[in-house]
Amino acid sequence: MTAVAHPPLADALAKSDLLHDHAAIDAAIAGMADAVRADYDPDDVPLYVTVMHGGMPFASALAMELGKRGLDLEFDYLHATRYRGQTSGSGLAWLHRPATPMRDRRVLLADDILDEGHTMLAVKQWCEDQGARDVRIAVLAVKKHDRCVDGIHADYVGLEVADRYVFGYGMDYHEQGRNLPGIYALRD
Numbered sequence: 610m611t612a613v614a615h616p617p618l619a620d621a622l623a624k625s626d627l628l629h630d631h632a633a634i635d636a637a638i639a640g641m642a643d644a645v646r647a648d649y650d651p652d653d654v655p656l657y658v659t660v661m662h663g664g665m666p667f668a669s670a671l672a673m674e675l676g677k678r679g680l681d682l683e684f685d686y687l688h689a690t691r692y693r694g695q696t697s698g699s700g701l702a703w704l705h706r707p708a709t710p711m712r713d714r715r716v717l718l719a720d721d722i723l724d725e726g727h728t729m730l731a732v733k734q735w736c737e738d739q740g741a742r743d744v745r746i747a748v749l750a751v752k753k754h755d756r757c758v759d760g761i762h763a764d765y766v767g768l769e770v771a772d773r774y775v776f777g778y779g780m781d782y783h784e785q786g787r788n789l790p791g792i793y794a795l796r797d
């Protein structure tokens with residue numbers, strides 16, 4: 610099999626700006642945890658659904674902050690992708706759907722970024738179709754522009770990012786850089 614050549618991550622970093630460092634991200638997630646904790650009853654454990662791959666680092670960090678605040682979570686995950694390692698989106702492909710029954714559950718979706726909203730619109734609709742009684746969205750970052758689809762918003766937002774391609778803290782640059790501890794934006 611021929612290996613796919615990725616543009617090097619080091620080249621991307623050289624033409625990027627650091628938007629949010631690790632300390633800023635940690636502080637944002639702690640603030641989100643306070644807001645989420647205030648909205649959930651520990652006797653009604655939410656189904657906490659991580660949107661892979663990008664949502665993984667953020668979802669883990671938020672889950673730990675919620676644990677510190679006494680809110681238990683039941684974990685599941687899904688993988689829906691429309692960027693597939695590229696820097697612009699196309700049709701949404703479902704690679705994995707959650708297995709846990711959602712009927713009458715409160716579902717909290719955790720993802721890295723809300724950009725044009727196509728992913729979350731489809732994911733939220735799917736959860737509602739499964740019978741979830743309440744579906745909320747937590748995202749580490751929202752991209753600032755007016756292209757988000759109607760009918761979707763994040764209930765819990767950590768940070769805003771400029772209308773540029775961003776990567777780090779879960780978000781990829783051609784499937785690289787997801788474990789960078791900060792969020793970077795390409796200059797061009």
Ligand SMILES: O=P(O)(O)OC[C@H]1O[C@H](OP(=O)(O)OP(=O)(O)O)[C@H](O)[C@@H]1O
Nearest residue numbers: 661662663690691692724725726727728
């Ligand atoms: O608001 P949208 O414009 O729909 O974009 C947001 C989605 O794009 C990214 O996923 P991606 O498709 O890159 O999959 P990945 O998480 O596996 O990288 C990100 O993790 C969000 O799920």
Ligand SMILES: Nc1nc2[nH]cnc2c(=O)[nH]1
Nearest residue numbers: 724773774775776780781
């Ligand atoms: N890595 C990454 N994924 C995205 N998905 C939607 N927008 C973006 C973005 O700016 N960066």
